Amino acid sequence: MTIPLPGLDMPVLVLTGMDLWVSGTGLDRVGGASRPEFWTTVEVAPQPGDQDAPWRLTTLARRGCRPGGNGGWSADSGLPDIAGSAVEGVLLSSAPVGAPRDELHLLMESAHDVGQRAGAALSDPAVWAPGVLDVDGHRFMLWVHHRDEGFAAVADLGPVMVSAHGRTPPSRWAGSLLDPAAARRLLR
Numbered sequence: 001m002t003i004p005l006p007g008l009d010m011p012v013l014v015l016t017g018m019d020l021w022v023s024g025t026g027l028d029r030v031g032g033a034s035r036p037e038f039w040t041t042v043e044v045a046p047q048p049g050d051q052d053a054p055w056r057l058t059t060l061a062r063r064g065c066r067p068g069g070n071g072g073w074s075a076d077s078g079l080p081d082i083a084g085s086a087v088e089g090v091l092l093s094s095a096p097v098g099a100p101r102d103e104l105h106l107l108m109e110s111a112h113d114v115g116q117r118a119g120a121a122l123s124d125p126a127v128w129a130p131g132v133l134d135v136d137g138h139r140f141m142l143w144v145h146h147r148d149e150g151f152a153a154v155a156d157l158g159p160v161m162v163s164a165h166g167r168t169p170p171s172r173w174a175g176s177l178l179d180p181a182a183a184r185r186l187l188r
Contacts, residue, residue, distance in 0.1 A: 005042070005184045010061040012042045012183040013135065013162050015175040020044040021188050023056055030066045030074045038063060044187065046170075055151075055166030056089070062159055079156050082163050083128070084119025086152035087145060088112055089165040094149045118145055118152070133162075134174040142173055 003022040014020050026041035041060050045053035060082060065075045077085075091111035095104060121127040122143060133142035133155045144153045153164040157177065164170070178186065 005180075005187065008039055008042070008180040008184050010039045010042070011059070011160055011177045011179055012044070012187065013057065013059045013157070013160065013175050013177050014044060014183075014187070015057065015170055016172070018046055018170075019188075020046060020057075021048045023048075023053065024058075028074070031072065042183070042187075048188075053166065054168045055164055055170060057162060057164045057170075060161045060163065062161065077161075079154055079161060080119040080122045082119070082161055083122045083143065083145070083152065083154045084115035084117075086115075086154055086163040086165045087118040087147070088115035089163075090147060090150045090152050091115070093165070093167075122154070131173065133157075136176050144169065 003025060005022065005025065021044065022042060023045040024041070024043035025039070027037045028040045029035040029037045039061055040063070041058050043056050043058040045056045047053045060077070062076050063074070065073055067073050088111045091114060092108065095107050099107070118127060128143035128145050131142040131144055131153075133140045135157060140155050140157055142153055142155045144151060150165065150167045151169045153169065153173075155162050160177070
């Protein structure tokens with residue numbers, strides 16, 4: 001399955017030395033359905049989206065604070081929020097298939113609470129181990145959180161932030177930030 005990236009207007013992080021498939025995307029708009037859409041996320045995985053990938057890597061665009069209709073506005077999430085969402089992703093990926101609706105609702109609430117607490121502890125090295133993500137020869141801080149269910153990781157690259165989660169982390173945290181045209185051309 002191929003997820004197209006028409007109109008992609010943000011860079012996308014890919015890890016070096018592996019084929020990656022687009023496993024999810026996100027678009028948003030501020031101020032109602034008549035306003036233009038803009039890209040917010042691109043998620044890649046080392047296997048096609050319909051297979052059980054060992055990890056997923058999401059690039060999140062930095063869009064700044066944007067005015068919307070009726071006095072509304074949007075703002076980028078901070079790194080602790082993204083870290084919390086990555087932990088939620090780990091927990092939700094281990095949800096039992098076909099579980100009753102009430103059980104899934106409780107699991108989602110619990111995952112959200114655990115994710116919020118973990119994200120709030122981003123500066124605690126006992127919770128998030130500091131590491132390095134090499135992007136095009138530049139070193140960035142990478143924070144990694146390990147759990148029984150798997151791992152979560154986050155980094156701030158300036159123009160974008162990235163998060164990853166899954167059962168097992170990639171063997172090497174090194175990659176390239178593809179410009180939108182290269183991402184459209186190279187990602188499946």
